[in-house]
Amino acid sequence: MINNAEFSKRLQKVIDYYSESASSFAEKVGVQRSSISHILSGRNKPSLEFVLKVLDTFPEVELYWLMNGKGHFPKSISIPKIEKPPTPKKMNQDLFTNSENLDSEIPKNPELKNVEAFQNLNHNISKGKKIDRIVIFYSDGSFSNYEN
Structure with a gap:
């Protein structure tokens, strides 16, 4: 289950990371400004649609980190190790x-x-x-x- 207060803190961290205001963040994600305000205040829980829009708009945000704090933000991209072929x-x-x-x-x-x-x-x-x-x-x- 999502902890609203913790989710709000993580969402605020995303907003701050991109140097956005709540209203500019809402515009980029494609939701109403009041939705962001209600989620940040803890009044409303985020919908699945909202979470997916955030992930789609900001690919550096990791799903598990945003939802329950596990993982990393910004998403660390690991490059697979490729064995060097013999000369x-x-x-x-x-x-x-x-x-x-x-x-x-x-x-x-x-x-x-x-x-x-x-x-x-x-x-x-x-x-x-x-x-x-x-x-x-x-x-x-x-x-x-x-x-x-």
């Missing part, structure tokens, strides 16, 4: 630790057996530019690296 050099070392011959990784298509063939595939390459390196990534996570 191509490291991956290359891992793939060829058994001294495998790189030539065995060259595609079987005779048109793609060397870098010159790759260069001839794309006739739209600007004059004077030369392909320096080609890396092919396979669906199993491995790759082949071809350097000129």
